Amino acid sequence: MPAVSITRMLADTNAAPLGERRAVAGVVVLGWEDARAYVDAAEEVGCPLILQAGPGARAHMPVNLIGPMMRHLADAASVPVAVHFDHGKALDECIAGLEHGFTSIMYDGSLLPVDENIATSCKIAEAARSANASFEGEVGVVGYTDGAASHGTSVEEVARYDAAVEPDALAISIGNVHLQQEKAATIDRELLTEIEARTTAPLVLHGGSGIANIDRRWLAANSRVAKFNIGTELRMAFGKSLRDGLAAEPDQFDRNRILQATMDPVKATAIDVLRGLWEPSA
Numbered sequence: 001m002p003a004v005s006i007t008r009m010l011a012d013t014n015a016a017p018l019g020e021r022r023a024v025a026g027v028v029v030l031g032w033e034d035a036r037a038y039v040d041a042a043e044e045v046g047c048p049l050i051l052q053a054g055p056g057a058r059a060h061m062p063v064n065l066i067g068p069m070m071r072h073l074a075d076a077a078s079v080p081v082a083v084h085f086d087h088g089k090a091l092d093e094c095i096a097g098l099e100h101g102f103t104s105i106m107y108d109g110s111l112l113p114v115d116e117n118i119a120t121s122c123k124i125a126e127a128a129r130s131a132n133a134s135f136e137g138e139v140g141v142v143g144y145t146d147g148a149a150s151h152g153t154s155v156e157e158v159a160r161y162d163a164a165v166e167p168d169a170l171a172i173s174i175g176n177v178h179l180q181q182e183k184a185a186t187i188d189r190e191l192l193t194e195i196e197a198r199t200t201a202p203l204v205l206h207g208g209s210g211i212a213n214i215d216r217r218w219l220a221a222n223s224r225v226a227k228f229n230i231g232t233e234l235r236m237a238f239g240k241s242l243r244d245g246l247a248a249e250p251d252q253f254d255r256n257r258i259l260q261a262t263m264d265p266v267k268a269t270a271i272d273v274l275r276g277l278w279e280p281s282a
């Protein structure tokens, strides 16, 4: 089916009654093999999927290649798949994303004063909508393990942002941290409840790898968190299978053979991630 935006996907999951909700994974794509494995996993689970390219992927592969590559997979999938531009930092690069197949754009103005974040977000959201794409914004800073510190989402700021921008998805900082290799995040459910009371957009948690599976399931079923970004957990499965494959075949030098050995293990890890969010009460 043709690629979709994330707007309907996330609104639909939040339309279910509390306790019976599901969430969608935004999975970090770095190349062909992982993207192909993620789509295979979503087709096997029978759930929607968000393929996303962040700044690292876009620095490694030009956006006019990675956008159409992911779009090709999305258009050919038997389940709804969105192609998401993660952590855009400026209007011009977000526009370039819209011109190269992305069906969803995230603008990350979280380090700016909230009024500046709102002003630029409104411009990018308008550009996205006129291209039939979705818009994700962020209020509060989601920090990085061994990097920039988090700054929890301000309830007042997120309420203003949500009313002014009306994003299709809204990333918040409630204890989630990027690049965690352990399930070390402590989610502030009290802050989440306050944010839910003052906003209406589907909510997004970046740093999903660091959130315990049991917490991901609870949040998927019982809150308005509709999208979990998952990168590190999948990249770790890729790295391990790559090392194992090379150790098992030390004379192998063919790039395709080496990388193909990662696809089944990455797919298996993705299936576990997707089931946890899509069948949270199973």
Ligand SMILES: [Zn+2]
Pocket: 087, 142, 178, 206, 207, 229
């Ligand atoms: Zn992020």
